[in-house]
Amino acid sequence: MRKIVLYIAASTDGFIARPDGNIDWLQDKKYNIPDEDFGYTAFLQTIDTTLMGHNTYKEVMGFDMPFPYPDLKNYVFSRSEQADTACVSFIKDDVVDFIEKLKEQPGKDIWLIGGGQLNSVVLNAGLLDEIILTYIPIILGKGIRLFSEEANEHKLKLIPTENKLYRNGFLQVRYSC
Numbered sequence: 001m002r003k004i005v006l007y008i009a010a011s012t013d014g015f016i017a018r019p020d021g022n023i024d025w026l027q028d029k030k031y032n033i034p035d036e037d038f039g040y041t042a043f044l045q046t047i048d049t050t051l052m053g054h055n056t057y058k059e060v061m062g063f064d065m066p067f068p069y070p071d072l073k074n075y076v077f078s079r080s081e082q083a084d085t086a087c088v089s090f091i092k093d094d095v096v097d098f099i100e101k102l103k104e105q106p107g108k109d110i111w112l113i114g115g116g117q118l119n120s121v122v123l124n125a126g127l128l129d130e131i132i133l134t135y136i137p138i139i140l141g142k143g144i145r146l147f148s149e150e151a152n153e154h155k156l157k158l159i160p161t162e163n164k165l166y167r168n169g170f171l172q173v174r175y176s177c
């Protein structure tokens with residue numbers, strides 16, 4: 001069965017955005033390494049579908065650029081009625097039931113983009129297979145958590161061959177859930 005993989009970056013204290021959703025700290029040019037994309041291009045080859053919470057989608061649409069994944073099947077979860085776009089289908093139904101059915105369909109793996117609320121829903125339902133987590137060497141102190149407070153305790157298994165320390169201080173770890 002295709003896997004659901006959370007590929008995401010977090011501050012060293014476990015936040016994925018500032019309290020207002022800003023991710024400027026993640027995009028700091030000082031982290032750039034020439035010809036290094038931290039596994040992003042290779043990861044994209046393994047997936048054909050993305051899952052996003054509505055807050056993350058709104059943040060993505062606030063960037064001054066076109067929607068970044070037009071060639072993928074993109075689902076955004078919201079409890080309110082939203083009109084689909086050329087790139088995105090909104091899902092208002094039961095998230096867990098929808099994702100269970102999606103996993104049963106043939107296809108490549110599925111990228112759980114986030115954010116913290118959706119991550120907890122998927123984790124609690126036992127639907128998350130792997131996490132590729134890039135720790136950014138910064139303490140934010142406050143912000144939006146990698147998993148919202150609704151997350152249940154869950155033990156992870158480190159995949160030892162898949163961890164990388166980059167010379168800009170990024171630490172990428174891969175867990176199976």
Ligand SMILES: NC(=O)c1ccc[n+]([C@@H]2O[C@H](COP(=O)([O-])OP(=O)(O)OC[C@H]3O[C@@H](n4cnc5c(N)ncnc54)[C@H](OP(=O)(O)O)[C@@H]3O)[C@@H](O)[C@H]2O)c1
Pocket residue numbers: 007008009010015016017020021022023026052053054055056057059060077078079080091092093095113114115116117118119121144148
């Ligand atoms: N650092 C990174 O790599 C990274 C990656 C991804 C996201 N982020 C950041 O994470 C932040 C957003 O995270 P977040 O935790 O605030 O929100 P989120 O998980 O992106 O979205 C939450 C929204 O999703 C919908 N939702 C949540 N649970 C649902 C359910 N059970 N059924 C139906 N809809 C449901 C609701 O939308 P409605 O309110 O419309 O009902 C809810 O307000 C953004 O700032 C984004 O930039 C960072």
